[in-house]
Amino acid sequence: MTRAWTLASRPSGVPADEDFALIDIDLPPLKEGEVRVANRWLSVDPYMRGRMNDVKSYVPPFQLGAPMDGGAIGEVVESRADALRPGDMVQHMAGWRDAAVIPAAAAQKLPALEVPPQAFLGQLGMPGMTAYFGLLAVGEAKPGDTVFVSAAAGAVGSTVVQVAKAKGMTVIGSAGGSDKCAWVRDLGADQVIDYKADEPLVKALGRAAPEGIDVYFDNVGGQHLDAAIAHAKPRGRLAICGMIDMYNTGAPTTLRYAARIIGARLKIEGFIVSDYMDRADEFYREMGALLADGRFRREETVFEGIEQTPAAFRGLFTGENRGKMLVKI
Structure with missing residues (x-):
């Protein structure tokens, strides 16, 4: 059984605890070309607030009662795809939950840079x-x-x-x-x-x-x-x-x-x-050079446990984060 956050009601102002619900969901068996991922890190970002409103935008709104999503780093624990194997660390968008079954094409294997995996949800993501x-x-x-x-x-x-x-x-x-x-x-x-x-x-x-x-x-x-x-x-x-x-x-x-x-x-x-995803290689090349030269510093604010995801999200609007706001599962 997987736990996932859902939007229980559309918030007015800063989202409150009662606007969210942590629910149990069943994950389906793997189909060909899919992977099962155990999430290790979740991202919360300001743009997600707009998705909590029922309005048209460049990203569809969250649906009431359905699992929410967002950036995540996870470990492949089962695979029916040639491109990914168990043990691979990947970045994907099935966040706000502790595990997910997703198409392998929707999971990006982390680049080979000498940084912790969660860095790819922040300044290297x-x-x-x-x-x-x-x-x-x-x-x-x-x-x-x-x-x-x-x-x-x-x-x-x-x-x-x-x-x-x-x-x-x-x-x-x-x-x-x-x-x-x-x-x-x-x-x-x-x-x-x-x-x-x-x-x-x-x-x-x-x-x-x-x-x-x-x-x-x-x-x-x-x-x-x-x-x-x-x-x-x-x-x-x-x-x-x-x-x-x-x-x-x-x-x-x-x-x-x-x-x-x-x-x-x-x-x-x-x-x-x-708009710039087709230039990702340029970004990783440039940032990798800054890292190698010691000219780039990262900072993270970490909330522990999936239960803390809404609190971490609210912290974005009250100035609680320095650097990237993350949830560690």
Whole structure:
């Protein structure tokens, strides 16, 4: 018998315990081309909040009463596929449960990098790829640019900081609280803004970047996006990855300085990491080189036990994570 989390009701605001239910499910016998995977690590990510609403999006909403899904790392324990054998560690999307039967084609064998397997759910997985391609492909960041990144202590933001520094850019990060700000500085950020301080963000960014910013990597929306638009240089680029400020409230960002988009010829582009999956080899090559040179650091916040998955997810919205938020089974 396998345990899986399901959505019991559609949350209003930050999801509560009663919005989730841990249920028992039966796994079917293996068919040809399938594998049975015992999950070892589960990922929780901000985008999952949108899937808890019954609205159309780029990812279908979770269905009430059905097992939820998300990124996971597991061990193949049974296989009817030539490509995978028992003992192989794989990444797949049948998370929020302790085991799964999936097509072998839906499981990616972990790349041969000298890192723990859970790293491929964080800075060497989807969040890392989001950071890498959002910064370099969408934001078109180049050596000498000044880059502003919000949520710089998170899995995506901390990767943006390090990739930007490795590529010769000046980095301004935003994080909440003195501990997180100190860590972002340790990662190499030239300046760090504590968004929980009393100073308005638009004023703090103006002080940190008196000549303006070339690129903004947005994980937050809200006042961070307003400040970035206010201080973007002519032809500045804004890569919109997420807007965690509004995921639980539904409140739109104000776009208080939107008129500057016209006069400064700003480029604002949203993106989804799946747009760049065909360039995954480039990402692993580049990140592998940074790892080998000792120029890349990872951080994880780990909740123990599948029972803690909803609590880990809620922690994303209350600032409990530094680096990648994970659940260890």
